[in-house]
Amino acid sequence: MSAYPFEGRGTACRLKQSKPKMLLFSHICSPKYVTGAEKLLLFMVRELVPTFTCVLVVPNEGIIAEQARGLGVAVIVQEIPLLVSLYLALPHMMNELEEKKREKAWRELFVFLHRQKPDIVLTNTVVHPLPAIAAKTLEIPVIWTIMETIRETPHTHEAAALIEQYADYVVGISESTAAPLRTPGLLPKTTIIPPSWDHAALSPVSWPVNRMNRRRQFGISDGQRLIGYISSSIFEAKGLQHFMEMAVDIAERHPHAMFLIVGNPVDTGYFERCLDHARGRNLMERFRWLRFEEQIETIYPAMDIVVVPSLTVEGFGMTALEGMVFGKPVVVYGSGGLAELGEATGNADYVVPTGDVDGLFSRVNALLGDERTLQAVGERNAATAIQVFGIAAYREKLRMFVSGLAIRSYSPPRLVRGTGMTVYALQDGELRPFGSEGSFLHAGHRFEDVRLVPDEFIASLPQGPPIGGDNALSRRSTSKRRRSRRKRLTRGAGRGMVQRRHRQQERRRSRRKRRMTRSG
Template sequence: MITYKPKLLLFSHVSNTGSITGAEKLLLLFCLQVSPYFDCILAAPQEGKLTNYARKQGIPVRIQSYPLLYGMYFPGGRLEQEAEELRVHPDFSSVIRCITEIAPDMVLTNTVVNALPAIAAKTLGIPVLWKITEVMQATEYTSAAMHVIEKYSDCLIAISEASARIFRGRISRPITLLPPSSDNGLLHPDQKLIRTGYRKILRLKDSQTCIGYISSFIHPEKGLREFIHMALMISETYASCRFVIIGKPADQAYYDRCITEVNASGYRTRFRFIPFVESVHSAYNAMDILVVPSMVHEGFGMTALEGMLCGKPVVSFDGGGLGELMTMTGNAHFSVPLGDEAMLAVKVSELLEDPVLMQHTGSVNAGAARAHYGLEVYQDRVRSFVHELQRGCPDWMSGDISRSLSTYRAPLPIPLQGTASVKRKRGKKRMQKGLRSRIQGTTAAKHRHKKRKAGAKRRSLRRFKSIKRR
């Protein structure tokens, strides 16, 4: 029986203000699901959607800035040096102070690029859980990234086999697979009222087929250009199709080029561009087909999973964890080679040609997504992970680490050499000189006081004798 609830400090790599990314959603979900076993505190670099949602769920939040080490995603020749240079970054001492004040038993850092919290925690002797949500790119310097992970982590939590694969056989740290889920109770199929209402907002008729694209932030890696090319390929054949694009541009020049292509196509009126929607479930319900044309090997495919939970057929490129999701849910047939726009159009056309297949695929997706990635399945996986920690690392769960940090005092900074040191020496001399002056001044004042007192005594005696003679 657990008598102590360990404290877990979770560092998010971002906290976006306009929308919330898949990685942020997964961190919040993980935090909520481990809360029965840990006292969770969320650290984020700024206020945003994530911190707002966390507070509403009763999770304490600490705002603390820290830089990201992007070289961990695409390793370069200076990666290990860049990792060590984080120790002299202005935020490093602040993160150390943040950790010691909270005194956690464990620290979790989210995404492979969020290295500074891991380095700070290990400096203090705190166990580090490193959550890997992306597929690290393999380069000639991948071994440098492995060395950083090995040095500054105790356990890896990977959201897919695609994100874990590069580490297997290269590091000694245990790797736990924890595929995502969604705790959004609104992600359900057959919500006709929501569908009808949102299609009116999008100016869609019942006779029109809505093909959707959703991304929190739009940049080339998210494949908007490939989606548009696919849409233009089928527009002439399927006049009833409408294309809804939801997402905030992260690369404005790229986004503008995509819109320019649409405007020049002659099919501009068939496209709807929407920067952001608060209730994403409404958008999914308004769609008939969801296309996820990611141009990189994703760690997972949260957009695809959410679309499936809403009972939508999904067509995607086959890359990384997104491909795993498509295969696991029986959608390998609708997963096409990365970047093949023509094949993407073929698969969408196949669904458009057969409305019964479209409806059946969406229904099967809803069941398969819940069977493999439902909230209950995720809770079971989290429970198993926590039990493994309890059995394998009982000292992490005992409270000894937190208690030792509670008495920890950060060492004073090492005095700088050179000019600053000379200035301090000069300042010390001035202080000593001033002190001597004050001491000397006090002594002189005492001496003057004694002289005045002696003179007054003599004058008093003379007056007394004078009176006596009279």
């Protein structure tokens, strides 16, 4: 029995016979760490498996591909270009999109979709538009999940217009991600489904042991307080420098404070400059660094406070939510979804204006100075996180969303044409051009049934023999007519030659007769 039974918008929505096929396109698949967008996509895949035959499409092998297979989900590797300029709303994004469409991968995407025959396509993140565009061209329903907040520029409306054009449904993970899409055309298409987690999968009973083991590994005693910073990828926008500026001041104020950095540096130079704040004050012995840890249930329990100083407009702030789930006080910059998360969980006092390092310091300093408050805030966060963002709330929102999907079986186009005038019939994976307008009409087709498709789609498929106007029967008939005509002409030419010879002979006889008469 499906967890999310369709109540149908038409017979195609019924799931009584079989589950519809959904292709889910991940923009990345890191072999070293899992980003927030990857984590949320995989979580959604797991929740959709009871309803759909899910197939995860990744650009390369990596961690989420392996995890998806562990869930019994098929995985296909298909490299597809990304369009980061769409997320950044840059002035050249449409020109860059056209350049991507000239790449071989764009043509291969059409063939891939045509062969897979999905009933619906889901593309993940703003930077991954090509699956949506190709699927929409083939009239396959498209869900576009927006994990990040499109940058605010003079071209943001163009980015939103592209999403509106190629998405049948838009799922945002926060009001922040949906804000740039609040246009009249996108309002009815957009649904907010905040992230969640499987609490049982985090093995809460193991947390006390994990805390003890990790702190022993890091050389942290029971009397010390560990302040943590976590980011799957460490780069400037994730605010490590601000964390370090705060941390060194806290370290000098609180001798029992220790610090843990978890993440993979993207820019080694930037990372080293951040550590220089501690080196310059001879405080490096108070800091620990862990490149990446897939099992978060072994890391968060070791911490006492989590700080998320993101400088970018976050789509949600999964790290902050995870900190709350593990019962930790969480101090954040109010960047996009992080501010929403703070308000929703009663943590507005721990939301600091973006860039305010002194604000980070004052909140962490107050928590370290009041053990009772530190414990109370952590306990409250654990309860509120489950209440507001727990799996029950997530499943209900997802159920409502899925029940409203209009899904139809993939129907390959039968008659297509690109920007040229040639019309093709799509037969057995081949495009067969019609030899003439007459052959098209003679086959019983109507021009209003021809689907306009990009030239890339025409170029992506092999071409078969023409239909009508150039077939073998017409060639044989034409050749026969030509031979008959030559034969008639030859016969006519032969009679003319005989007549001309006869006239010449008559003229010669007449001349001889006249000469004989004169000589006599």
